[in-house]
Amino acid sequence: xxxxxxxxxxxxxxxxxxxxxxxxxxxxxxxxxxxxxxxxxxxxxxxxxxxxxxxxxxxxxxxxxxxxxxxxxxxxxxxxxxxxxxxxxxxxxxxxxxxxxxxxxxxxxxxxxxxxxxxxxxxxxxxxxxxxxxxxxxxxxxxxxxxxxxxxxxxxxxxxxxxxxxxxxxxxxxxxxxxxxxxxxxxxxxxxxxxxxxxxxxxxxxxxxxxxxxxxxxxxxxxxxxxxxxxxxxxxxxxxxxxxxxxxxxxxxxxxxxxxxxxxxxxxxxxxxxxxxxxxxxx
Amino acid sequence: xxxxxxxxxxxxxxxxxxxxxxxxxxxxxxxxxxxxxxxxxxxxxxxxxxxxxxxxxxxxxxxxxxxxxxxxxxxxxxxxxxxxxxxxxxxxxxxxxxxxxxxxxxxxxxxxxxxxxxxxxxxxxxxxxxxxxxxxxxxxxxxxxxxxxxxxxxxxxxxxxxxxxxxxxxxxxxxxxxxxxxxxxxxxxxxxxxxxxxxxxxxxxxxxxxxxxxxxxxxxxxxxxxxxxxxxxxxxxxxxxxxxxxxxxxxxxxxxxxxxxxxxxxxxxxxxxxxxxxxxxxxxxxxxxxxxxxxxxxxxxxxxxxxxxxxxxxxxxxxxxxxxxxxxxxxxxxxxxxxxxxxxxxxxxxxxxxxxxxxxxxxxxxxxxxxxxxxxxxxxxxxxxxxxxxxxxxxxxxxxxxxxxxxxxxxxxxxxxxxxxxxxxxxxxxxxxxxxxxxxxxxxxxxxxxxxxxxxxxxxxxxxxxxxxxxxxxxxxxxxxxxxxxxxxxx
Numbered sequence: 001x002x003x004x005x006x007x008x009x010x011x012x013x014x015x016x017x018x019x020x021x022x023x024x025x026x027x028x029x030x031x032x033x034x035x036x037x038x039x040x041x042x043x044x045x046x047x048x049x050x051x052x053x054x055x056x057x058x059x060x061x062x063x064x065x066x067x068x069x070x071x072x073x074x075x076x077x078x079x080x081x082x083x084x085x086x087x088x089x090x091x092x093x094x095x096x097x098x099x100x101x102x103x104x105x106x107x108x109x110x111x112x113x114x115x116x117x118x119x120x121x122x123x124x125x126x127x128x129x130x131x132x133x134x135x136x137x138x139x140x141x142x143x144x145x146x147x148x149x150x151x152x153x154x155x156x157x158x159x160x161x162x163x164x165x166x167x168x169x170x171x172x173x174x175x176x177x178x179x180x181x182x183x184x185x186x187x188x189x190x191x192x193x194x195x196x197x198x199x200x201x202x203x204x205x206x207x208x209x210x211x212x213x214x215x216x217x218x219x220x221x222x223x224x225x226x227x228x229x230x231x232x233x234x235x236x237x238x239x240x241x242x243x244x245x246x247x248x249x250x251x252x253x254x255x256x257x258x259x260x261x262x263x264x265x266x267x268x269x270x271x272x273x274x275x276x277x278x279x280x281x282x283x
Numbered sequence: 284x285x286x287x288x289x290x291x292x293x294x295x296x297x298x299x300x301x302x303x304x305x306x307x308x309x310x311x312x313x314x315x316x317x318x319x320x321x322x323x324x325x326x327x328x329x330x331x332x333x334x335x336x337x338x339x340x341x342x343x344x345x346x347x348x349x350x351x352x353x354x355x356x357x358x359x360x361x362x363x364x365x366x367x368x369x370x371x372x373x374x375x376x377x378x379x380x381x382x383x384x385x386x387x388x389x390x391x392x393x394x395x396x397x398x399x400x401x402x403x404x405x406x407x408x409x410x411x412x413x414x415x416x417x418x419x420x421x422x423x424x425x426x427x428x429x430x431x432x433x434x435x436x437x438x439x440x441x442x443x444x445x446x447x448x449x450x451x452x453x454x455x456x457x458x459x460x461x462x463x464x465x466x467x468x469x470x471x472x473x474x475x476x477x478x479x480x481x482x483x484x485x486x487x488x489x490x491x492x493x494x495x496x497x498x499x500x501x502x503x504x505x506x507x508x509x510x511x512x513x514x515x516x517x518x519x520x521x522x523x524x525x526x527x528x529x530x531x532x533x534x535x536x537x538x539x540x541x542x543x544x545x546x547x548x549x550x551x552x553x554x555x556x557x558x559x560x561x562x563x564x565x566x567x568x569x570x571x572x573x574x575x576x577x578x579x580x581x582x583x584x585x586x587x588x589x590x591x592x593x594x595x596x597x598x599x600x601x602x603x604x605x606x607x608x609x610x611x612x613x614x615x616x617x618x619x620x621x622x623x624x625x626x627x628x629x630x631x632x633x634x635x636x637x638x639x640x641x642x643x644x645x646x647x648x649x650x651x652x653x654x655x656x657x658x659x660x661x662x663x664x665x666x667x668x669x670x671x672x673x674x675x676x677x678x679x680x681x682x683x684x685x686x687x688x689x690x691x692x693x694x695x696x697x698x699x700x701x702x703x704x705x706x707x708x709x710x711x712x713x714x715x716x717x718x719x720x721x722x723x724x725x726x727x728x729x730x731x732x733x734x735x736x737x738x739x740x741x742x743x744x745x746x747x748x749x750x751x752x753x754x755x756x757x758x759x760x761x762x763x764x765x766x767x768x769x770x771x772x773x774x
Binding site: 044048084214218220222 | 316323331351352357358361399400406525526575
């Protein structure tokens, strides 16, 4: 099969932290409209194209599509004005997202309400892609991950996110990041797109979300070779210390396990040998 | 000389669409289902360009678009190819002030397709009334298995008729008309229809290509003889491609032309109708995979597997080819055996398989019928048993090379009718005639040692006239024993 004929699997991770979305003047509902049209566009490109959507919420991340049917009769109404595949996916996403927001207990119990469970979502995405790739014998499904993010990085998730990023790099899965709102740069996500060969884009005008998604994030791996896509080249290589989870510029690295720590005398770590001082942020 | 049939069905449809007039294309783009189907036929860079421009309101020029493409040769050539195709299909229109824009009707309808708006009902109106016969057992609703059976029987009826196996029922008159018009079979004196070279090649193609070739011929026939509206017919075809297998659809929203189509399409196995006058129809697998490119017929061997609902490609492979040119086909389908009989020598038939051998005679027989070696090889590759996929190269290279060599054998000799000029008296005469013939460019062969020239049929008269002139010249010049003349022409 020619490379042009590959099926593309797009795993979309949507950051649905309601507190941060409310702060921005672009509502989640509006953004969801744009995102659904973008998903339809991705499915329209090829008959075999597939999509998986994960919501990264406060304290939990859940699959919005595909999820196994829990009730016996799936909704069989066919809408003559819309391509069936589009409609099924759109309805399921909306239904599951409403269900997600109705459950207020989990976010309330989670301490850090400023960020979302990005590490969990990334892990779920990678596991799903792994399953699909193993099940596909012919080997023509090409996957990629697109993250639509609004909330800042959580240093508590540094180690997990880094592990996910390295696995994605090993599996050759590009991670693209679209930052819709947020003043501070998400250091980890930028590094993610840099290492895996994806693109990081911060939107100046969130109202144009659909157009940005169509131009910058719709081309698949085959088309990316021929197009010049917008994206930021400069990457902020910050890291978080393993003990206090603070983002540091200068710190120490253990030469045995390569973990970065804030200072030599840290009550959370007992033994460190041959620790080197390393400048972690090079300009 | 065997004609080259385009292998991929997308190219077939694409060429047909290109040949349509711009106004017809504009009318076609008023249905979102058609826009989606035609969109999927475009090359991938063209699809990306359409998507990027779909929701933008800015005015772009060709140079602006070129800025999006990387600056190396391959990218730019792909860009040019994409733009060319888009303009030929009238999706992108270049306006007077050098700006380029999407066809406005296409833009609007495709937007509606992606957002689900509009009231076009272009994706198939569902049959909403409760089924009258759902309670009684005698009229059961067709399930997917019945639909597949129906599609397979109808389509194979046509193919069997072409191959010439004895069957009870020959297909309906409209099928015969299309088959004759497509030059797949021709009238033989008194005895009915016999298959042509093009027909042989048709048999070896994959089902999607065959169905589309049929449908395109039907389109030509429809517009000439039946005066059907081409736009409506095409819209119906593309809508069929987007329907769900196993779901019934109402005939209410269809125009008269489209209702006429339903009968013919039932004969080809694309649609199933419980009764002739029924208000609903069911698309079969042949219809739903029209625009998707997936495999359209479920193979025999997988009938024991649990049914899966998606119409993705199922295993079609049943042929094992060995390096000693022996072939083992695990099938009991009469049609597939007949197709194999075209180019191999069948030896034994068992209950679930057939053994055959690829010999020089059998392949030459096929080549003489007009089948090319590449078609035989692609048929064997596409129907290769899954076991064969474990080898490094799917078919053994000896067999592939040998089939191609047998084809080249037919091309070893090229025969040209010509006139042979011999028995020139002197070498000088020979040279003069040769020089003149060379300037005319009609020399097929010449030999200095034997003093013979071969002249093409077209040039014969002129060379003869030249020699006669020379003879007359010599006689008038030199009159004595010095020899006249040129050669005696012999065929």
